Amino acid sequence: MARIMVAEDDRHIARVIALWLQRAGHVVITVFDGRSALEMMRQDRPDLLLTDVNMPGMDGLDLLETVQSEGLLTHPAIVLTSRCDQMDIEARAGRLGAVVHPKPFSPLHLKEAVEAALGAGAPVGGVEFQTPPKQQLTPA
Amino acid sequence: MAESMTTSGVVHRRGPAAADWSVGIFGPSAVQLPEQCLRSCLRGNPEMAAMLGCPLLKGLVRRTRPGALISEAEPLHVPELCEKGFVPWLRSAVNGGPDVLVLRPGACPNVNVAPALELVSQLVGDAWRYEQENNGLADEVLRNYEQINLIFDVSAQIAILNDASEVRRMLLMKLRYLFDADSVFYFSPDLRMVQEVSHEGGIRRGWVKESDPREGPSFNAEPGGQGEQAEIMLPRELPQVIERLRQARRVLVSSDDVAYDDAGHGTSMWGPLSETDSGFATVGIVRRNKPFIAGDMLVLDSALTFGSHILSNLRLVEQLKRTSFEAVRALVNAIDQKDTYTSGHSERVGFLARITGEYMGLAPQLQQELEWAGLLHDVGKIGIPERVLNKPGSLTAEEFGIIKGHPRRSFEVLRPVASLEPVLRAVLHHHECPDGSGYPEGLRGDEIPLAARIIHVVDVFDALTSTRSYRRAYNVERAMNILKQDAGTKLDARIVDQFIGAWQLLPKTHPQQYADWFASISDIGGEAPAPNPVKQREQQPAQLAAPVSAEQYEEQTG
Numbered sequence: 001m002a003r004i005m006v007a008e009d010d011r012h013i014a015r016v017i018a019l020w021l022q023r024a025g026h027v028v029i030t031v032f033d034g035r036s037a038l039e040m041m042r043q044d045r046p047d048l049l050l051t052d053v054n055m056p057g058m059d060g061l062d063l064l065e066t067v068q069s070e071g072l073l074t075h076p077a078i079v080l081t082s083r084c085d086q087m088d089i090e091a092r093a094g095r096l097g098a099v100v101h102p103k104p105f106s107p108l109h110l111k112e113a114v115e116a117a118l119g120a121g122a123p124v125g126g127v128e129f130q131t132p133p134k135q136q137l138t139p140a
Numbered sequence: 141m142a143e144s145m146t147t148s149g150v151v152h153r154r155g156p157a158a159a160d161w162s163v164g165i166f167g168p169s170a171v172q173l174p175e176q177c178l179r180s181c182l183r184g185n186p187e188m189a190a191m192l193g194c195p196l197l198k199g200l201v202r203r204t205r206p207g208a209l210i211s212e213a214e215p216l217h218v219p220e221l222c223e224k225g226f227v228p229w230l231r232s233a234v235n236g237g238p239d240v241l242v243l244r245p246g247a248c249p250n251v252n253v254a255p256a257l258e259l260v261s262q263l264v265g266d267a268w269r270y271e272q273e274n275n276g277l278a279d280e281v282l283r284n285y286e287q288i289n290l291i292f293d294v295s296a297q298i299a300i301l302n303d304a305s306e307v308r309r310m311l312l313m314k315l316r317y318l319f320d321a322d323s324v325f326y327f328s329p330d331l332r333m334v335q336e337v338s339h340e341g342g343i344r345r346g347w348v349k350e351s352d353p354r355e356g357p358s359f360n361a362e363p364g365g366q367g368e369q370a371e372i373m374l375p376r377e378l379p380q381v382i383e384r385l386r387q388a389r390r391v392l393v394s395s396d397d398v399a400y401d402d403a404g405h406g407t408s409m410w411g412p413l414s415e416t417d418s419g420f421a422t423v424g425i426v427r428r429n430k431p432f433i434a435g436d437m438l439v440l441d442s443a444l445t446f447g448s449h450i451l452s453n454l455r456l457v458e459q460l461k462r463t464s465f466e467a468v469r470a471l472v473n474a475i476d477q478k479d480t481y482t483s484g485h486s487e488r489v490g491f492l493a494r495i496t497g498e499y500m501g502l503a504p505q506l507q508q509e510l511e512w513a514g515l516l517h518d519v520g521k522i523g524i525p526e527r528v529l530n531k532p533g534s535l536t537a538e539e540f541g542i543i544k545g546h547p548r549r550s551f552e553v554l555r556p557v558a559s560l561e562p563v564l565r566a567v568l569h570h571h572e573c574p575d576g577s578g579y580p581e582g583l584r585g586d587e588i589p590l591a592a593r594i595i596h597v598v599d600v601f602d603a604l605t606s607t608r609s610y611r612r613a614y615n616v617e618r619a620m621n622i623l624k625q626d627a628g629t630k631l632d633a634r635i636v637d638q639f640i641g642a643w644q645l646l647p648k649t650h651p652q653q654y655a656d657w658f659a660s661i662s663d664i665g666g667e668a669p670a671p672n673p674v675k676q677r678e679q680q681p682a683q684l685a686a687p688v689s690a691e692q693y694e695e696q697t698g
Contacts, residue, residue: 012281019278083292106289107282108318 002047002118003027007037007063008080009055013103017050020107021114034058041072048117049077052103053089061089064096073097075117080105231261240264283435287442290314294446303504304415304454311413311447312337315425318443319409319436323426329419331382381410382422389420391441393432407431411440414448416455465512472515475522479529482518485602488657490514492598492642493591495650496635499642510591513566517595520549532609544579547571566591570599573630593632597623597639600631605661616643616661 004026008014011032018028029046031037035057041049049067051060058066064077077098081089090100099113231240240261294314301307308326316324316337324337336344377394384392391411409432412420423444425432472486493514497507521529524546528539535543551568554560569592572578574585578596588596604619614622620640627633647654 015274016278016281016285019275020282102292104285104288107286109289 001025001027002114003029003044004048004050004114005029005031005037005040005044005046007031007034007049007051007055007060009033009052013052017105017110020110021050024111024114026114034060034063037063038066041067042070045072048075048114049073050114051077051079053079053081053085061092061096064093064098068096076120078110078113078117231258279435283439286318287439290318290439290443291446294450302454302457304451304458307447307450307454308335308413309343311443312343312423313341315423315440315443316341318439319425319427319432320430321425321427323424325422325424325426326413327382327422327424329415329421331422377408378424381408381424385410385412385420385422391437391444393437409436409440411444412448413444413451415451461508465515468512469515472519475519478526479521482606484657485606486515486518488602489517489595489599491650491653491657492602492639493594495646496594496598496639496642498649499645500638506591509562509566510594512560513563513570513591513595514598516554516560516563517550517567517570517599518546519553520546520551522553523549530609534610544571548580563591565589566595568592570595572596574632575629577630588632593635594639597631597635600626601639605658613661616658 004021006014006017006021006028008017008030009032014030014032018030021028029040029044031040032055034051034055037049037051037055038058040046049064051063053060055063060079060081064079067073067077077093077096079089079093079098079100080103081100083102086100086102093100099117101110101113294310297310301310312324312326312335315321316339321337322339326335326337327333332347334346336346338344381392381394389412391409394408394410408424408426410422410424413423414420423440425440469487469490473484476482476484476486490511491514493510494507497510502510524542528535528542531539547568547570551564554564554567566589568580569578569583569588572581572583572588572592573596574588574593576582576584578588601619601623604614604622605616607613620643623631623636623639627636646658
């Protein structure tokens with residue numbers, strides 16, 4: 001069980017993600033914009049950040065940059081974005097040690113990504129580009 | 141202010157004036173009601189306080205009948221509460237919803253709690269129902285997301301798959317993953333072949349022994365699997381399931397707790413995968429420990445429908461390809477007839493080029509191109525006068541010059557056909573030699589396209605083993621010796637090796653063509669060269685080995 005912050009401005013999607021992660025046994029804190037997410041990250045120090053990219057006020061990547069620079073991440077963050085933007089987002093999010101998932105997300109893949117992120121250590125930001133895990137046809 | 145009664149959860153109080161009242165919501169389903177949802181349902185009733193997850197109250201659950209209202213007239217004896225001076229009023233839940241408890245301090249006996257209790261019960265019941273409904277909708281959304289992703293994934297990968305068996309394999313793997321299945325079965329439309337994807341993602345194949353599978357599931361391991369007899373355990377309900385699918389043609393779940401094998405139990409879900417115009421293949425998903433629900437059936441149904449469309453499109457494309465190939469073959473045979481001695485030559489060269497490419501482990505697309513190139517390599521001969529083509533003696537320099545013009549002429553004839561673009565270079569250069577002595581451009585070694593080098597070798601072989609106007613046919617042994625002699629100078633040595641390897645397997649791999657075209661020429665002896673160095677390096681079973689592009693082949697063997 002982990003405490004996961006979900007930052008997503010579409011309340012319905014946030015609700016569905018929260019429900020899905022709760023069923024996997026996690027405690028979910030939901031916020032609907034980047035600034036609230038930042039405040040809650042500072043206050044609450046959740047174990048994992050799962051954020052949308054396009055949000056009012058502060059977008060997901062700015063949020064990610066800030067929390068990364070403040071050292072608030074204990075595990076690699078997960079970024080959700082529309083399929084069309086995925087390629088553009090991947091480079092920047094990758095530099096921040098985050099993995100990118102397309103929306104609409106696959107519940108199974110998201111659950112695996114959360115477990116993988118929780119199993120990994122704190123992300124190394126700034127230099128390395130981490131290729132996000134491609135979906136595998138042949139499970140290892 | 142009264143002492144908080146909770147050790148966990150949230151306690152709200154309505155302020156100092158009415159501090160002693162509490163409302164508790166509890167029961168097995170209470171935990172499913174998020175606090176936010178309760179607050180919004182109690183909005184407008186600020187005097188009501190919601191108390192969630194109070195451990196003290198959990199003991200009350202179901203001490204009374206569902207829907208019952210407990211009041212002072214019919215007191216509920218809860219010593220823990222009475223000791224604290226409370227009189228409990230309980231509205232027990234209906235239909236699995238949470239119970240609502242109002243605690244009135246014993247010091248205020250004259251207040252009638254019943255109307256307030258009824259109201260709160262109703263509000264909480266509504267909130268609970270909405271929550272249930274939301275959960276159901278969320279389930280639906282999650283399932284739809286998974287389905288959409290399946291379709292995105294499959295369509296993204298379909299672009300690189302032009303082989304029906306690859307599409308099928310991917311679909312089965314995907315289904316295994318999607319349902320977290322213990323096994324995914326596939327039965328070919330004629331019910332003769334079975335594939336099983338295990339929980340770990342391995343694929344096994346087997347052939348049905350009996351012609352009628354209803355006689356009982358009895359399967360052979362894949363032939364050539366190093367003699368290993370891998371038994372594929374089949375669900376026992378298989379014959380009935382297939383019969384039901386034949387009638388209904390839609391996804392069905394077999395009856396609960398069907399025996400799966402001796403080791404355990406499982407439920408299974410089955411659906412049809414249309415592969416031919418009339419028949420359908422059967423796909424089965426077996427899962428232990430977790431039964432299938434209606435949503436699973438929907439997912440399987442959409443996956444199989446999608447897969448069926450892809451497979452039927454591939455089949456149509458395949459039919460079109462075959463039709464155009466056969467049309468061209470007919471024309472080329474007509475051209476070959478012009479030269480009395482080369483009847484069937486182009487068709488055989490196309491065939492030998494393809495099986496050489498197959499033996500080398502080249503990608504199916506390249507094998508196809510080799511066949512086309514072989515079939516078309518001599519179309520330029522159409523412009524050569526018959527007196528030159530069929531001349532019994534040796535050719536004059538001028539006549540030989542005319543003959544040498546045929547690769548370029550073939551190239552010019554085919555150039556306007558856009559779809560033949562990939563085979564043009566193979567056609568143009570099929571008389572080039574590694575030592576630079578060939579024509580039309582005198583290319584050397586690796587400058588000559590791989591396909592052209594292959595066509596050259598098999599072209600020479602077929603010419604040697606055919607009767608020509610100037611000599612009788614050589615037998616295979618003599619022809620092979622000439623190929624070996626010329627290897628490295630006139631012919632690419634590695635291709636000669638690979639061709640000999642492919643030739644030696646020919647009676648086994650293509651018995652029909654062997655019997656029709658080559659059985660009359662005796663076989664050669666000797667050791668076969670190492671088959672396909674690329675495949676060996678991959679260390680994979682042959683049917684799963686990745687196909688090799690021309691560049692990769694050069695890189696890995698050169």
